Amino acid sequence: MIDPLTLEPLAPxxxxLIVGAWHDGGHVGHLFSGAVQxxxxxxxxxxTQAP
Incomplete structure (x- = not known):
C-alpha cells in the first residue's frame, strides 16, 4: 500500500499517467510500473479463478 500524497513523482x-478504477462506494488509483502491473x-x- 502506498500513500500517493507522500510520493515525489519521478516523471515530468x-x-x-494516472489510472483509476471505480467500484461501489469509492475509487482506487494505481501508479503503473511493470512490477505494479x-x-x-x-x-x-x-x-477470476475463485469459485
Missing part, C-alpha cells in the same frame, strides 16, 4: 508532468495481473488472475 507531461509523461505521467504484474502484481495487479496476478491479483486479478486469482480473483
Amino acid at each position: 508532468a507531461e509523461r505521467r 504484474a502484481q495487479i495481473e496476478r491479483f486479478l488472475g486469482v480473483l
Whole structure:
C-alpha cells in the first residue's frame, strides 16, 4: 500500500499517467510500473479463478 500524497513523482508532468478504477462506494488509483502491473495481473488472475 502506498500513500500517493507522500510520493515525489519521478516523471515530468507531461509523461505521467494516472489510472483509476471505480467500484461501489469509492475509487482506487494505481501508479503503473511493470512490477505494479504484474502484481495487479496476478491479483486479478486469482480473483477470476475463485469459485
